[in-house]
Amino acid sequence: MASVSSTPRTSYELPLSPGDALPASNMPHARASLPEPLLLQNVVWFCRVRWIVVALLALFGLMGLFPQIERALGLREHLHWPFVTSAVLALANLGFLAHARWLAKSGSPSGARVNLWTQIVVDLAALTVVVHYVGSLETYIAFAYLFHIVLACIFFSRLESFGVAAMACAFYLACVGLEVAGVLPRAGLYADPSLRGQIERTPGVVLLSAGSALVVWLVVWYFASHLATMVRERDSQLDATNRRLVEAQREKSRHMLLTAHELKAPFAAIHANVHLLLHGHCGTLPTDATDALNRIAGRCRRLAAQIQEMLQLANIETPDERNSRWADLDLTEAVRWSLAEVQPLAEEREVVVEHDLRSARTSGVEDHVKMLLLNLLSNAVIYSNRGGRVHVRCLSGAGNGPIVTIEDHGIGIPPEKLPRIFEEYYRTAEAVRHNRESTGLGLAIVRRVAETHGIQIRVESEAGVGTKFILGFSSAEGSA
């Protein structure tokens, strides 16, 4: 009989990534209302709008000081209610603003909502006073309640916005009810008694006038809150999709790093072992074997360079990577760094690199700008003839942004081939004859960096005479 293993059997179930498996419609539920920071912004906005109302009421109050104007307009002389209402609203507004500033400093999570609700209650109360004095049934002033109902639909959940609508209805009904009951004196702005006095507060008038207003408000609330909920749902879906895209970008970067390792590591091992053979660590080899090994080493080097350039090309296009590292940068220093990097290659090829560098700044991702400069500079050296000269200039560019020029006197590019040199893997036959190690990706990298940084590139070339790249950078964002 077989013995029972002492190690317990373990199991593991591969979890599916929820972001991949679920359709967008099943993504997290929409927020019921706007987030607190956005509500806080709107607290301040409401207060600004309220100053307009305060000013309008004060102006209306001032008009009361000139009875002839009111008579000319057919309005009744009004008492001091516009001033009083304006003053109350102004004082409340100062309080709301002070509270909002305190909230912004303290970062209280629920304060904005409390502030907004207080504003709404104060507004509705003030509006009810205005409605009473202007004419609750005789004028259309009661429809001013709709502003608050619609705005509540945008900022709050459906339940909360219904609360605002119900509160507006309650304030208005209380006003009309107290007028009908005779608790509040008959008011209204119209001077003509036939307009003001003819409307008796009979049950029918109240039902038709006030009731129809309430029905309109509730219908408006229903449509506005429904549409606002739909917009918020859409907003949440977009937010979730955006988060998944950001996560995918991060995963892509991680994958690129692993790819760099997994693809380059085997070449490193081959390269190292070829080196052992070529440098006599394993004894003397026949000439044919040495030639073959040199070819293997060369291909390894080219493939490793190609993998690196493919990764660079992919990485430039990662917006997450780009956005997080965008900054003002010293262009002169970047050119100087590229010159130092290319110097060993220049010495190997007996090319003299001359430079004239003035102070210049631009904005961008430092690594990417250096990548562009180093690619162009390496090309200038590689495609120069032995003993040739390369001239590099960096000028601040008098108001139009810095200009960098890289000029060689090398093999040049035939005019019909110039438009294609920035294509991926495109190499002119002349370039291949001159340098078999070219990957055809260097200028594609230059093009991508130029596109993402808005760098204008002009190429002037003549076959057999040389090539000049003129780069127009944007000014640093911080500079004038």
Place this chain on the structure above:
Amino acid sequence: MAYILIVDDDEDLAQAFAKVLKDARHEVAIEGETARALERMNRKAPDLVILDVMFPENSSAGFELARDMRKGHGKLGDIPILMLTAVNSKFPTGFSARDIDADWLPVTDFVEKPVDLDVLVNKVSALLQRVASAGDRSKNAK
């Protein structure tokens, strides 16, 4: 002659490094896992460690071993570390010798794969020389 420990899961590469370093008259040992490398170092401290960054089970195991050596294990704290990386050290995803920071990444120098074996031998010699000079200075100071 120095005792050099190569910590790399790529045996083909490690063997090639070992060969040239042995030819340069150094004693060389190879470990393919960082945990076992730490055990080996605690048994016998090397004069220099050549350390890869990425290992099959942990893509930053090399960094972690370097930090462990510097922070958690006193007698390993001063051993020079030459870090190998397959990721380009200039841009855009990587780091360079300029990024060497004793707290974040406590290594002494970098070499980028594919490594030129002559460069490797020269770097190893330079690092060992630097350690020897520092040792002489501290002796003289006493």
